[in-house]
Amino acid sequence: MSQWAIPDGVPAATTVLLRDGPDGLETLMLRRSSTLNFAAGAWVFPGGRVDPEDAHPERPEDEEAAARAAAVREAREEADLVLAPDDLLLLSRWCPPADVARRFNTWFFIGAAPPGAVTVDGGEIDDHVWIPPATAIERRDLGEIELVPPTWITLHQLCPFDDVASALADIAQRHPVLWMTKLVQSGDVRSVAWDPDPAHRGEPLHTAGPRNRLLMHSTGWQYERSD
Numbered sequence: 001m002s003q004w005a006i007p008d009g010v011p012a013a014t015t016v017l018l019r020d021g022p023d024g025l026e027t028l029m030l031r032r033s034s035t036l037n038f039a040a041g042a043w044v045f046p047g048g049r050v051d052p053e054d055a056h057p058e059r060p061e062d063e064e065a066a067a068r069a070a071a072v073r074e075a076r077e078e079a080d081l082v083l084a085p086d087d088l089l090l091l092s093r094w095c096p097p098a099d100v101a102r103r104f105n106t107w108f109f110i111g112a113a114p115p116g117a118v119t120v121d122g123g124e125i126d127d128h129v130w131i132p133p134a135t136a137i138e139r140r141d142l143g144e145i146e147l148v149p150p151t152w153i154t155l156h157q158l159c160p161f162d163d164v165a166s167a168l169a170d171i172a173q174r175h176p177v178l179w180m181t182k183l184v185q186s187g188d189v190r191s192v193a194w195d196p197d198p199a200h201r202g203e204p205l206h207t208a209g210p211r212n213r214l215l216m217h218s219t220g221w222q223y224e225r226s227d
Helices: 063-079 133-141 149-158 164-172
Strands: 010-021 024-032 047-049 089-095 104-112 125-131 177-180 182-186 189-193 212-217 220-225
Touching: 010 063, 010 149, 010 164, 024 063, 024 133, 024 149, 047 063, 063 104, 063 125, 089 149, 089 164, 104 149, 104 164, 125 133, 133 149, 133 220, 149 212, 149 220
Parallel strands: 010 104, 089 177
Antiparallel strands: 010 024, 010 047, 024 125, 089 104, 182 189, 189 212, 212 220
16 A cells, blocks of 8 residues: 555555444544644544654655554554554545645554553543444434544544454455545535545535545535445
8 A cells, every 4th residue: 555646745544443332333533632733622433644664764765654553553652552554454545636735645544452551641632432333423414523534534433343353354344545636616515525426536525426425514424425
């Protein structure tokens, strides 16, 4: 996956951690401080920039290896959870629109949460919760929490699974997906689209063709994807 053609941007990595809760599958989400410059106040998965020291000592050109190391490091720094790079599956990679000011090209990894209690620093991260994916989406629609589209889509992908074992077994058989995001404005509705949706190529939202878009209505977000 390190051979993906990716536009310029800051490399970053995110870790989607799963556990089996009393009511089914749960994922760890962290709230970013409202004082931060990027995604202030949003609920996210543990993650951050890929730093130079994350490079693999024997394969410094291996971007995925560096991203895995960064994902592990961020889980430790932001949540006090200890993982190994091989504990994680590559789920996806997200590239923001070309015209946004802060471009973080982010590797999304996923894995079972390790033992241990979550601890946040109260600085960059000021709260955490283990939450069923569908509940996080519902809370966003109620205006109780803020999510960004990559987080929302990832939660949506996890909704069908009842437990960690079934989620990871299914994801292990998939090819990781590259999401190149295009912002779309149509009237009062702000949306994002991805290939092969015609809106991703700049066509109007009503253009016939396959669907792969998130419609961000004020009353709730709606994902449309053709089979």
